[in-house]
Amino acid sequence: MPHLPDFEAWAIFAKVAERGSFSAAAEELGLAKTTVSKAVTRLEERMRTTLLHRTTRQLSLTESGRASLDRALRILNDGEAVEAEILEEAAIPRGLIRLACTGAFGVRTLAPLIPEFLKRYPEIELDLQITDTKIDLIADGFDGVIKVGQLADSSMRASRLFSHRLPLVGAPALFDRYGRPEQPEDILKMPIMVYTHVREAQEWRFFHPVHGERLVMVQGSIRMNNGLAAVPVLLEGLAITLQPEVYIWNELQEGRLEEVLKEWTLVPVPVHLVTPPGRARPARLRVLLEFLRENFSKQPWAHGIEH
Missing domain, CATH: 3.40.190.10 (Periplasmic binding protein-like II)
Known part of the structure; x- marks a missing residue:
């Protein structure tokens, strides 16, 4: 398989030819002068030809250098354009x-x-x-x-x-019928709704600052895979569930749903x-x-x- 072209060296060569000196090219590119010189030498060895005539006072293109300069400048300009476009995209929301x-x-x-x-x-x-x-x-x-x-x-x-x-909630009328639970295990006497789209849906793991962790295994008589769809069922007093607060904030504030076991929390x-x-x-x-x-x-x- 042929090697990829040495794009970096071609771009450096173009900049040297453009600026007319290794020093000026190195300064503009932010590279050491030796790095610039080695890149051009590496390119010449690869091409098996001389691209630049070097003297202590002057730098000039050889015939091969003139023949390849346009394409080298295109490599340099295209690379600069790509970077400018990406940088602009990174800076401007579009x-x-x-x-x-x-x-x-x-x-x-x-x-x-x-x-x-x-x-x-x-x-x-x-x-x-x-x-x-x-x-x-x-x-x-x-x-x-x-x-x-x-x-x-x-x-x-x-x-x-x-x-x-994830507060444990239900309609006030439901708790009036079944009583308000005092311990996590009390909820097993009530109709429960579980979500089938979450992992370990039937494992309700409560935490208390004094009593520690309590795991309750529930069997839901109602199963759903959507939190919004559950709200009407809760409002009708047909079940209790662990409901994301984001979906029932207004209902809790208005008293249409009630949170119980407030001291027993779940991981947010x-x-x-x-x-x-x-x-x-x-x-x-x-x-x-x-x-x-x-x-x-x-x-x-x-x-x-x-x-």
Whole structure:
């Protein structure tokens, strides 16, 4: 297999020819003069010809040097143009964001923020996919995925947006019928709803500052895979469940739902923006992350926001 062209050496040669000296080229490129000289020598050895006549006072192109200069300058200019374009893209919020998000969170929490984001950054295009199917960030060609819940170990880059509580809730009328639980085990006497789209859905692990951890294994008479769809069932007093606070904040404030076992808490649920691995995100993703954190920080159900 043939070796790749020595693009660096050709670009250095073009800069030397353009500036008329090794010293001037080295200064502009931010390289040592010896590095510039060795690159041109390396190129000449590879081409088996002399590209530059060198004297103590003057530098001039040979016939081979003149013949190859136009293409060498094209390599240099194209490289500079690519870098300038990428740097500009990294600095200015523009271009397409392909973003995925789970159904309930996307509809209830993310979608209302989209109009303001697009008005603030008119040069950004958005392709938002709200789906509960598993997303492969790289294979499916997404720039980012908003994930609710604990993350599996991954090489992807994850930025925490916020965390929300999982209070144990039900309608006041339900607790009037069954009584308000005093211990986690008391809930087993009540109708329970579980979520089938979360891991270990039937293992409810409570924590108390004095009594420690308590694991309750529940058997849900009602099963759902969407947090928003569960709200009407809860309001009708048909079951209790561990419900993301983000979906029922208003209902709790209005008293239509009631939180019980307040001293027994569960591990808060984190929400992350996950993006492909890499040291730097383009500006369009950076401003999206900042925008989401800014807006979530105003919400009473959002905790642990990083700035």
